[in-house]
Amino acid sequence: MTALLEVNDVTKRFGGLTAVKGVTFKLQKGEITGVLGPNGAGKTTLFNMLTGFMQPTAGTVTFNGEPLKNLAPYQVVNRGMARTFQLCRPFVGMNLLENVVVACLSPRANSDKDKEDRAQHLLEQVGLGGRGSEPVETLPYGDLRRLEIARALATRPDLLLLDEPFAGLGSSEIEPLAQLIKKLHREEHLTILLIEHKLREFMALVSRVIAMNFGEVIAIGPPEEIVKNPKVIEAYIGKTEDAHASA
Ligand SMILES: Nc1ncnc2c1ncn2[C@@H]1O[C@H](COP(=O)(O)OP(=O)(O)OP(=O)(O)O)[C@@H](O)[C@H]1O
Numbered sequence: 517m518t519a520l521l522e523v524n525d526v527t528k529r530f531g532g533l534t535a536v537k538g539v540t541f542k543l544q545k546g547e548i549t550g551v552l553g554p555n556g557a558g559k560t561t562l563f564n565m566l567t568g569f570m571q572p573t574a575g576t577v578t579f580n581g582e583p584l585k586n587l588a589p590y591q592v593v594n595r596g597m598a599r600t601f602q603l604c605r606p607f608v609g610m611n612l613l614e615n616v617v618v619a620c621l622s623p624r625a626n627s628d629k630d631k632e633d634r635a636q637h638l639l640e641q642v643g644l645g646g647r648g649s650e651p652v653e654t655l656p657y658g659d660l661r662r663l664e665i666a667r668a669l670a671t672r673p674d675l676l677l678l679d680e681p682f683a684g685l686g687s688s689e690i691e692p693l694a695q696l697i698k699k700l701h702r703e704e705h706l707t708i709l710l711i712e713h714k715l716r717e718f719m720a721l722v723s724r725v726i727a728m729n730f731g732e733v734i735a736i737g738p739p740e741e742i743v744k745n746p747k748v749i750e751a752y753i754g755k756t757e758d759a760h761a762s763a
Pocket residue numbers: 530533535553554555556557558559560561562602
């Protein structure tokens with residue numbers, strides 16, 4: 517079976533710092549895979565290289581059978597890979613509906629003749645139905661995350677990358693958002709790659725984990741194996757549980 521995404525020996529150096537070092541993995545269609553690792557492990561840098569925000573110093577990324585070399589972020593989106601950010605980035609000065617309509621102008625959404633209709637539908641899908649006229653500036657953080665997901669879905673992605681979707685959310689907001697991610701995976705046939713520090717929710721969502729430390733992949737496997745892996749325990753779970761307990 518051809519992989520949807522193939523990351524082969526990808527490295528990113530910033531001057532003397534190697535943020536990502538020889539990372540290799542594949543994603544099959546329909547998987548929910550998680551990227552785990554302590555702060556500074558290189559997770560977001562990896563996402564930046566997959567999505568055209570940064571070019572790898574070395575290595576290759578192949579998506580849907582095509583190399584992604586030297587593409588700008590919008591070109592990666594047009595090939596079917598969309599992302600959300602660790603910090604939300606809505607268009608301020610626009611309401612929720614307008615924020616999603618802009619994303620519906622993406623070439624992959626060409627078949628959606630009525631952009632406003634499609635945007636309304638997407639808002640409903642992420643649990644923000646009927647709230648299109650609200651300004652983004654007053655939106656609680658949990659709803660901003662849902663808006664970001666709606667904007668990513670508007671581009672009709674095959675692969676959705678979520679960078680810490682639960683960051684900054686209260687405990688009552690996390691479980692419903694996890695349910696939304698599960699629902700989208702099921703109903704939209706999405707392949708999902710997500711970074712998250714909230715371990716319990718993370719492990720319940722993903723079927724496979726890519727564990728990183730100091731820019732390198734230290735283990736790949738199902739969550740039940742990863743939590744028992746001594747390298748992962750040393751790098752992440754043992755040392756940083758306290759640091760993230762209140763995150
Ligand atoms: N644009 C940049 N220029 C220089 N160094 C960078 C840049 N972006 C990231 N780094 C460094 O690369 C390393 C990896 O950072 P990255 O943001 O990828 O980590 P992360 O795993 O996403 O961490 P966190 O869990 O805190 O979000 C860090 O040491 C960071 O300071």
